Amino acid sequence: MATLRRAVERARQNGLIPPNGAISVVTPEKDGLTVDDNATAIAFRLAGQHPSKTADLLGEERICVYSGDNYAYEYFTAAGLRDSGGAVRAGIYHYTTREEVDRLLDAVMRCR
Secondary structure, rough: OOHHHHHHHHHHHHHOOOOOOOOOEOOOOHOOOOOOOOOOEEEEEEEOOHHHHHHHHHHHOOOOEEEEEEOOOHHHHOOOOOHHEEEEEEEEEOOOOHHHHHHHHHHHHHHO
């Protein structure tokens, strides 16, 4: 999905994705795979911030995201992230506009 690829690229350009450690993206891409056209969500953690706190801050900006294991109990357990809150999950679908992605990324940058 081109919108998700743009979101990931913009996050990289703005320093939200490692190597600076400000955000960890929890996707297959982290394991050497690439974001493909079928991906509809991105999961992430801000360094030093519990995922539920990030979700609350984004909610205050009227951005709907979820935090926790997002029904991926086994994955988050194996990744060692479940006990520390899982991740924040943002859906980016075919009807999500570039402006909405920019709004999400701008809000995530303010949460740091």
